[in-house]
Structure formats: C-alpha cells, structure tokens
Amino acid sequence: MKFTRTATALGVAVFASNSLAEAVLYHNFSRVDVIEQAIVEDSWMLVEDGIIQSLGEGALPAGFEAEARDMGGRYAMPGLIDAHAHITAGPHRLEVIDGRPTLTIESVDEITRFNALSALAHGVTTVRNPGGDTEANAHYDEHIASGEWTGPTALHAGRVIQPSPFGGSAFAHPDSREAWFAEARRQAEAGMRYFKLYVGLSEEELRTGIEAAHAHGLQAIAHLDQVSWTTALDAGIDGLEHALPTSADLLPEADRAAFEAMRPRGSVYLADWFRRVDFDSPEMQALFAILAERQTALNLTLLVNEMIARADALATVVDETDLATMHPDNWAATEQLMSMGASLWQAEDFEMAREALAKVREFARRLFEAGIPLMIGTDGNGSGPLMAKEMQLHRNAGIPAWDVLALATHRAAETMGLDRVGRIAPGFEADVAFLDADPVASFEALKAASAVIVDGRYYTRDALLAAAREFLD
Structure with a gap:
C-alpha cells in the first residue's frame, strides 16, 4: 500500500x-x-x-x-458525474527501463484531497474511478463517509489488471486462475464496484477476468487494444473505456497489415486506425448492432484522442487558465506520457492525426444515434475544468447540448445504477x-x-x- x-x-x-x-x-x-x-x-x-x-x-x-x-x-x-476520473491517482511516474516504459502510480492523501476539492469546485459531485490502488480507494470512501474529507461520491475499480511493465500498487497481473479469482474477491471485499481489464491482456486472460469479476459481483470494464471490442462483448464485458477500439480485425482486411506496421512507431497507430476505419463495413456495423442490443456502457474520453493528436501542442487542449485548478504533478505526468508516445512521430503524422479527429467525432455521433449508452468521462483526476471540455467535444461531435447535459447527469446515474x-x-x-x-x-x-x-x-x-x-x- x-x-x-x-x-x-x-x-x-x-x-x-x-x-x-x-x-x-x-x-x-x-x-x-x-x-x-x-x-x-x-x-x-x-x-x-x-x-x-x-x-x-x-x-x-x-x-x-x-x-x-x-x-x-x-x-x-x-x-456532474465524471465517469472516468482517477481521483485517488497521482503522482504518476514514467521511466524507461530496458527500452520499455514502466508506469507506476502512487496514491498520496494530499493529492487525492486536492483532486476531490477541485472536482467539487467545478460542479463534479460524483466520480466513477476506473482503476487504482484498492486500499487507497477504500481509504477515500471511509474518509468521505466520516466527513473528515470533502469530495465527490466515488464508485471505484481497484487495481488495474495489466501485465508488466506496469507495476506498483495500482496494478496487478494474476498468474493463475486461482489468482484471478482471489484478486477479484479482494477488490469486492474492499467495496469496489468494477474490475478493470487493460490493454496488455490476451483474449484468454480477458475472458478469465470477466468470469472472475462476475463471480464476485463486480462489473467488468476494459480498455482494450489488440483484443477487439467484438470479442470482449462476446465474452460478456459490461463496459468499455476510451474511443480507442483499435484492433486490426475491425478494419477493412486490405488495411490490417499496414495498420499493424504502425504500432512500433508509438501512439500514431491510434490515429491511423481512425484514418483507415470504415464505419459502414460489416465489421463495424456488427459492432454497433451488438453494442446497441446489449446496451453496453461506453465512456469515450474524447480528450484523450485530442491530446494524442496534439501531443506537440498540449497547450491548445489544456491552457494555463485550466491548469490553475489542476494538480501540477498530475499534469506533468500527462505531458511526459503524451510526449513519449509521440517521440517517433514525423510532422506528417501530426497532420494525419488531427485530420483523423473528424472520424473520432463521427464515431461518437454514430454511437449516440444508435442508442448506445454513453457516459461523459475525462480520464483526469476529477480536478480542473476537464468535464466542461469533454462535454464540448461531445457537442462538437454533433450530440445536442441538452443530450450532452443528460449524459453527464441523469443518464450516467442510470447507467451506473444510482437511483437517487x-x-x-x-x-x-x-x-x-x-x-x-x-x-x-x-x-x-x-x-x-x-x-x-x-x-x-x-x-x-x-x-x-x-x-x-x-x-x-
């Protein structure tokens, strides 16, 4: 801990x-x-x-x-309900070890309390925390319930399930079926609501994680990459995080090899997926249909796509005025992460990524128009004016203002099972x-x-x- x-x-x-x-x-x-x-x-x-x-x-x-x-x-x-806010996270530490990034997240009371107070100052009264140190999350809930701390009500996932090189108290990677079920049990007993499955898991691990979560009354949510959203839905996933459904099997077959060749060049492949995707293809139409049929909750965090595309100009996404009410350690870690992801980009990559944002917006609009439940989340720490920015990005995608307000309030509450x-x-x-x-x-x-x-x-x-x-x- x-x-x-x-x-x-x-x-x-x-x-x-x-x-x-x-x-x-x-x-x-x-x-x-x-x-x-x-x-x-x-x-x-x-x-x-x-x-x-x-x-x-x-x-x-x-x-x-x-x-x-x-x-x-x-x-x-x-x-407001920020449906993707790591309120107990920070500072993030990112190091390059043996040529690979290693991410650790240490939860510190002073930073958590800053996040919580700043969240309230921006009208955020409930957060859904999709992953972090299990004990720190329970610690937060205890202090909010007792009145010792002031902040939003939080619904948490505990330790994020992800292989090395992610490490520290915010991550776990069970090495056996028994260990998977034991980790889910620990999180459930600590009062967590969700079980977060992450990008580095294999399809077999993803299926085991979903089974373990459901066995202990947890909702299985995932941020995926090479394992497709369609596969996760078949396995019984309850929610999907980020507008990054970046598996090759959702692309036209003729584009898959070229897309996979982009992966070694850093985060540019995430934008390249949107450049290549055909939303009217059989693969994508099948995905939209099953999401709508199952009413699977999605949390798009469009700010993430913006920051990926503008990694060389983050001040155009979050400016000095915005930073005044955000914790400086958390933002410094975000800058470092985005810079490292784009370290191998060429000038034309930034141009392509910014052009691909139009496809990101189209993706969000199509999901909304298909009746798929969306929530508004920032992938921040709850603090600062990021909710307003995330909501504006949904508005820019063509979702009416009243509907965006609903997604950030009563529809999010309904999706999260909060009836009051x-x-x-x-x-x-x-x-x-x-x-x-x-x-x-x-x-x-x-x-x-x-x-x-x-x-x-x-x-x-x-x-x-x-x-x-x-x-x-």
Missing part, C-alpha cells in the same frame, strides 16, 4: 456553511431541468438531511421553517451545481461553479479552491 496519511485537518466544518441535517430553502434560481429540457425560472428547493424534500417555482412555500438562501438568479443543475442521483427532484440526493451562466447556451459556464451542494452541504467555489491550495504547500 503506497498511499500516505496526513495529519492536516481541513474538515467539512472549516468551510461548509451548513450541516447535513440542517434544513435550507434555496430560492431565486433558474433550474436546469435535464429531463424536460427546460429552464425553470424563479425556482426554489428545500433541502434537509441531504435530500431534496420539495421543489417549486414562484412564491415560497408558506410556513416553512428553514434558513432561506437567495441564489441571486444563478442557474442550478444536477451535479442525477436529477433535481424530490427524494433525490442534494447534489447541485450553481452556475453564473446558462450551461445550455455554452458549456463554458461549467468551467466554474460559483457554489455546489454535495450530500446536502453547501460550499462556495472560493472556499473549495482555497482549501485545495492548502495541499499544494
């Missing part, structure tokens, strides 16, 4: 303006109704015991006994982001929540970021 404990005590009481049980009537805000796709002006909402008790507009309810908080005409929407999250409605958890501008008109409004309610407690953005900065000192 690599995570460290800290004696620093920035608890909830330091900057939350109300207790969990306290009744508060929030009023004078415009409610963003992601179900009815409407803006409801002059709204009010009564919150008590962390739950939305009642909701209305116009005149406040008569005879209420609660603190009244005027929200100054701001917009209120359900808290993702809506501003009576009986739902009081997870609400207050914004200074209309998020339907522009997702730029999502880059900064002026205030947030999580589990019924109210925080201002300034207080959250001030607390986060304490963990940078």
Whole structure:
C-alpha cells in the first residue's frame, strides 16, 4: 500500500456553511431541468438531511421553517458525474527501463484531497474511478463517509489488471486462475464496484477476468487494444473505456497489415486506425448492432484522442487558465506520457492525426444515434475544468447540448445504477451545481461553479479552491 496519511485537518466544518441535517430553502434560481429540457425560472428547493424534500417555482412555500438562501438568479443543475476520473491517482511516474516504459502510480492523501476539492469546485459531485490502488480507494470512501474529507461520491475499480511493465500498487497481473479469482474477491471485499481489464491482456486472460469479476459481483470494464471490442462483448464485458477500439480485425482486411506496421512507431497507430476505419463495413456495423442490443456502457474520453493528436501542442487542449485548478504533478505526468508516445512521430503524422479527429467525432455521433449508452468521462483526476471540455467535444461531435447535459447527469446515474442521483427532484440526493451562466447556451459556464451542494452541504467555489491550495504547500 503506497498511499500516505496526513495529519492536516481541513474538515467539512472549516468551510461548509451548513450541516447535513440542517434544513435550507434555496430560492431565486433558474433550474436546469435535464429531463424536460427546460429552464425553470424563479425556482426554489428545500433541502434537509441531504435530500431534496420539495421543489417549486414562484412564491415560497408558506410556513416553512428553514434558513432561506437567495441564489441571486444563478442557474442550478444536477451535479456532474465524471465517469472516468482517477481521483485517488497521482503522482504518476514514467521511466524507461530496458527500452520499455514502466508506469507506476502512487496514491498520496494530499493529492487525492486536492483532486476531490477541485472536482467539487467545478460542479463534479460524483466520480466513477476506473482503476487504482484498492486500499487507497477504500481509504477515500471511509474518509468521505466520516466527513473528515470533502469530495465527490466515488464508485471505484481497484487495481488495474495489466501485465508488466506496469507495476506498483495500482496494478496487478494474476498468474493463475486461482489468482484471478482471489484478486477479484479482494477488490469486492474492499467495496469496489468494477474490475478493470487493460490493454496488455490476451483474449484468454480477458475472458478469465470477466468470469472472475462476475463471480464476485463486480462489473467488468476494459480498455482494450489488440483484443477487439467484438470479442470482449462476446465474452460478456459490461463496459468499455476510451474511443480507442483499435484492433486490426475491425478494419477493412486490405488495411490490417499496414495498420499493424504502425504500432512500433508509438501512439500514431491510434490515429491511423481512425484514418483507415470504415464505419459502414460489416465489421463495424456488427459492432454497433451488438453494442446497441446489449446496451453496453461506453465512456469515450474524447480528450484523450485530442491530446494524442496534439501531443506537440498540449497547450491548445489544456491552457494555463485550466491548469490553475489542476494538480501540477498530475499534469506533468500527462505531458511526459503524451510526449513519449509521440517521440517517433514525423510532422506528417501530426497532420494525419488531427485530420483523423473528424472520424473520432463521427464515431461518437454514430454511437449516440444508435442508442448506445454513453457516459461523459475525462480520464483526469476529477480536478480542473476537464468535464466542461469533454462535454464540448461531445457537442462538437454533433450530440445536442441538452443530450450532452443528460449524459453527464441523469443518464450516467442510470447507467451506473444510482437511483437517487442525477436529477433535481424530490427524494433525490442534494447534489447541485450553481452556475453564473446558462450551461445550455455554452458549456463554458461549467468551467466554474460559483457554489455546489454535495450530500446536502453547501460550499462556495472560493472556499473549495482555497482549501485545495492548502495541499499544494
């Protein structure tokens, strides 16, 4: 176990303006109704015991006994769900050993707490963490539940199942059938929800991992590469991560050998796959059909595709303003990883990769139009304005703004099996982001929540970021 404990005590009481049980009537805000796709002006909402008790507009309810908080005409929407946020991860260390990259991830309390506070400051109230140190994830949940830490609710996968040269406490590679089932059991007993299978596994290992996950009540999710999505679906996979279905057998047969020849040149082959793919081919049409039939959850993380294509100009993807609320160690690791992946690229490779982004967007649009359940995830750590950027990339793919908002809120909750999250409605958890501008008109409004309610407690953005900065000192 690599995570460290800290004696620093920035608890909830330091900057939350109300207790969990306290009744508060929030009023004078415009409610963003992601179900009815409407803006409801002059709204009010009564919150008590962390739950939305009642909701209305116009005149406040008569005879209420609660603190009244005027929200100054701001917009209120359900808290965002980042469905791919490694909130307990960092710092990442990437070294070249015997000519091969070795990635380790150490979980450190101070960085985790920074990530959590920054996530809330950007309106993210729930995260799905698709892999990390199992004990660090359980440690996070314990401290959030006790109120000692402040941050989003998290649903985790434990150690990522991936062969060497990945190592450290965030990765495991079982070497026997018994070891596979033992690892799944350990993760389930630690409270994990998902079992993450990674790119280096063989088809046989993938099938064993899915079987082990299901035997212990875990959902099997995967980031795949040479093993195809179609094969994983046949094996019973529950969810797929990243818009990178980059196996040769999904390409036209005439392109497969040339595509495989690109692999030794670093991450350029990922863009080359999109350059070559024919979405109307029998292979891809069969994939779309089975994804739709089985309603398999997909998490596209389009930011990853952008960063791969712009590895020589990452500041065009994440600029200095964005970095101000992201942990510097995590971003430095991302820069190093992207730079190493593109170290063998030629100038024409960058041009090709950027042109291929149009095919990435087409892929996202086709998946959405086929009725396949999509979630919005960043592949970040929860912190910073990456959710707003990821949502804009989905919008750029041709998905309507209201639908993108739904994918980041109630549809993600439904896909994740969270029946009281993702809506501003009576009986739902009081997870609400207050914004200074209309998020339907522009997702730029999502880059900064002026205030947030999580589990019924109210925080201002300034207080959250001030607390986060304490963990940078």
